[in-house]
Amino acid sequence: MSFQIVEQSLLTGVWDPTIPQSSASDIAQAVVRGHFGDALRSSYAQSLLQFRPAKTLKDSFHLSASLTDDSETEIARLSLAVACLHVFLQINWTGPDLDFAPFEILQSETQEDLLNQTAIAELAFAGEPAYHLARHAVFLRLAQLLLDYPYQHCQTATWWQLRIHLTHQRVLDEPVILLDDVLDAFKRWQNPFALDNPDLGGRFLLEHGLLYHTFLQDKVSAELFVKAARATDLQYELTGALGKRTKFQQTELSQLVLLAESHLPDSVPENATTSETVASQAVVPETMALNDDTLLEQTEFTSSKPSSGLSSSALHRLDPSNQPPLNPLDQCILLSLCLNVRNTSPLHGLTSEQMTPYVTRVITHPRNWTVHTMALLLRSRLEAGRTRTVERSTLQLQALVDQMPATDADAAPVSERLQYIHSIPLPSKWEIERELAERYISLGVTKSALDIYERLEMWEEVVKCHVSLERPDRGITIVKDLLSGNKVESETVIFREKKSTAVDLEKRRQRLDSAREAKLWCILGDLEPEHAVKHYNHAWDVSQHTSGRAMRSLGGFYFARADYKLTQECLEKAEDWLGAKEAFARCVKIDDEDGESWSNLASMYLRIESSSSVPYDNKQLAFRALKEGLKRSYENWRMWSNYMIIAVDVGELAEACRALGRVVEETSNKPEGVILDEDVLDRLVNAVTRTPATISLEDSSDANRAVHNPNEGYGLLPRVVDLFDRIILPRVSSARVFRAYARLLTWQGKWEDTMNAWMDAYRESDGGKLSRGEIDSSVMVDENGRRIWRDAVGEVEEIVDIIRNVGARLEASGSTKKWKLQAKSVVRSFMGRTRENFEDDPEWHRLDELSDELKRE
16 A cells, blocks of 8 residues: 555545555544544554653653554554644634543543643743643644654655644744754655645645744745745736725725636535535635625625736636635635735735735635634734724624534534644634634723633733723732632643753642742732832742743833833843844844844844953944844834944944934934934044044055045045935034034035034034024023023134134135134124123123124234
8 A cells, every 4th residue: 555645645634535444544544534533542542552650741651662663553653643633733723622532542540630731841842831721732742752753654744743843833822933953854855745736735835834934934934835826826916906895985996806716626516616606515604794884795896807907917817706716725825925915014004905805815715614714813803903894803703712612513524624724824712712802802891801811811911901990909819819829720830841851740840830920929019019029029039030020020110210220130130141142043044034133133142241241252243143134124223223333332433334324314204303323423523533634645554544444534534424415414403413524624624614514513502592592591590591501602612713713724725704703793693692681690701701802803
C-alpha cells in the first residue's frame, strides 16, 4: 500500500476510497472522518498511550518503548498524533462537544484536573503561559510528543509539526517567535504533493504564511499568501462596478468589488449546478440579516460588467452580482489576503473599505462551516464601528459563540468543521467570547461583559468591569478572596514557566502559584492607590523578584508623582534588556524589512549598561540598527529623531545633519508645528566653525582632513548650509536658529549676510518683540516680567556690539550703509517702548549709558 495516499487524505480531510484496508489505514480513516474515539480505542492506540504516573507527560506515557520504524506503524502513529490534535481543536475551537470520555480512553487514574494542569504547564513556552482553562490540553501535548519522534517513512510529519506550532501559538497568552532551526526546517521542506496536487501545494504555502502572520511578519506572510494563490491558480482583482448601497439611492456610483474565480477541481455535489444550490446545501452558521431601514443587505450592482480599466483582465467577463462559487481553499486564501490588507494599511477608513469586498466575496457563497465562520467573524469586526451595522455585528458575534457546541442533526459534522481549520486563523472559543465581552463594553453593556469575564476567569478584566460599574469595592473583595483562598478558580491556576523541567510537581505548583499571587497583588494595588506602593512591593517579594508587572506598576506610580529616579529604578528591574535585545535581533533576522524591530533593537543596545554607562560599541550597534530601520521606515520622524541623537553621540555628524533635516521635513505639516532640535543644530555649527576658517588648502594634512572629513569643517559645511537654506529657514523663525546661522556666516566671512542674520535673531528675541510692541510691557510688572526685561536689555547690548563690529567690517569693504544709525535706532525703539514701566528699574542706567555712548560716537 502507498502510504502517501493515506497522508494526503489526512492532510485534506477527505478519505480516498481506493485505499486498501489495514489496521493502520483503519485508524487513519477514522481520524479523517472525525471518529476520534474509534481511533483512540484501537489496539495500537491503547498499547501506545498507556499511562504510568511520572513527573512529566513524556515519561508518563513512555512512548519510546512502543515505537518501531516500519511504515505501517509510522502511519498509525502519525494518525494518532492527528487524532490528538483534532480532539483538542474540536473541543476548544470548532465544537461540537466530544462524543466520548477522553480520559477513560487514556486509561488514566490520575485526577483529570491534575493531568490537565501538568499539560498546561508543559505547554508554557519561552515565558508565555498557555491559557489555564484550555480544555483537555493533554491531547495537544500528546500530539507534540508523538510528532517529536523521528519519522523515516511518513513524508508529511514536518507539515503536521507546522500545524502543531500554529495551534500551540494560539494557546499562548502572546505569540512567541520560534527558533531559527525550526523555522528553517519549514523553509527547507519539499512538499511532495506540490507538483501534482495544486490543492495541497497551495495549502502548505497558506499555512506557512499563517505562521508568519501569527508573528506579525507581514511581508513574509503576504509573499506566501500570494504564492498560495498562484499554486491554486486563484484569479482575483479588486476593482469597481456601478451599483447602489442604500435603498433610496437614485444615482449609480462606483462600488468596490472583488472579482475572483477558482480553478481547483470543484467539490460541488453532482446535483448542485448553480451557486444558489451550493449555498442552500452548505451547512453553515446562522448569518444575521442587517434589517436596516437605509442600507441594503448587500450592494446591488446595476451593471453586468465591472467599470472601465479591466478590458485586458481575464476577469472582465464576470458579472459582479453573479460570480461563480469559490473553492473553500481559495476562500481561505482570500480571507488571508484580507488579513494582510489590515496589517499593512494605516489606520484609516480605506482599510475597512478594502477588506469588505474580500469578506463579501466569501460570504456570498457558503461552502464550508469553518471558513464561513471566519468570514462572518471578520465581517462582524468590520461592522463594529458603524452605527447602522453595530447591532448586527454584536448579534453575529453572539451567534458564533452559541453555535460551537451544537450537536443536532442539522449541525455541520466534525470532519467538515476541521477540514480547513489549519488554513484560517480562527480564534479559539475563549478568544471569541473575550471579543464578545469587549464588544459589550464598547456598547456600554458592562454587566454582560462581566459575566463572560468571570466565566473565563479573566480576573483583571472582571475588576475593570466592577470599576466601570462604580463598584470598585466588589473588585477589591474578589481579589482579596482569591488571595485568601475564600474564592477558588473553577479548574486550575495560571502556570507561568520558562520551560518544563523534571521537578517535583508540588514544588512547581508552589512556585507557579506565587506568580499568580503576585499578579493579584498588583491588581489590588491598582484598586487601592493609597496602599499601592505596599501592594506592588509585596507582589515583587512574593514573586521572588521576578514579577515585571509589579515593577512596571510601581514605576508608573512614581512617574505620575514626578519621582523619576525611583521610576527609572523600577523600570530597570522590570525589564530584561539582554533578553529583549536577543528577541529583536531574531525578529530582524526573520524579517529585515521590519523597521520597528530595528528601532527596538537599537533601543535595547542603548539600555544595556556597563559601569553605569552605555559602552561605545553598543552605541555604534544602535546607530547601525537605526540606519537599517530607516531604510524600511523612511517617513518615521521619531525614528529619524532617535537616529539623529545617537549619530551625534558617536560622532557621525553628517548623518545627524541629514536626520535633523528629515525630522523638520516630516513634521512641517503637523498641527503642533515643526519639531527642531536646536541643541543638535548648535552642535553641527560648532563642528564646522571649530576648524580654522583661513586654513591653507595646499600641502597640509590638516587641510586635507578638514576638506574630506564629512563630520567637521569644510567637509561638513555644504551639508549644514543646505540644511539652513533649503530646509530650516523656509520653515522656522527663532532667535536661536538665526544666531546659529549668523555664526556659520561669520566663519565664512560673509559679513552682509551675517549682519542680516544677527538682525533677524534680534527681531525674534524678547528685546526685538518688546521694541515692536509684540509683547505688552505693561503686563510684565511682576518679578518674572522684570527678569525677562533685564534679559532683553542684554540682548539690546549684544546686538549693538555686533552692529559695531560687523558694521566696521562692512564699511571697510566699501559699504555705504550707516550701521551706527541702525544701532541708535535699536536702542531708541527699545527705550521708547519700555520707558513707562521700567524706567525706575535699577538696570535702566545700562540703556542710558549705551545711548550716550552711541551719541558720542
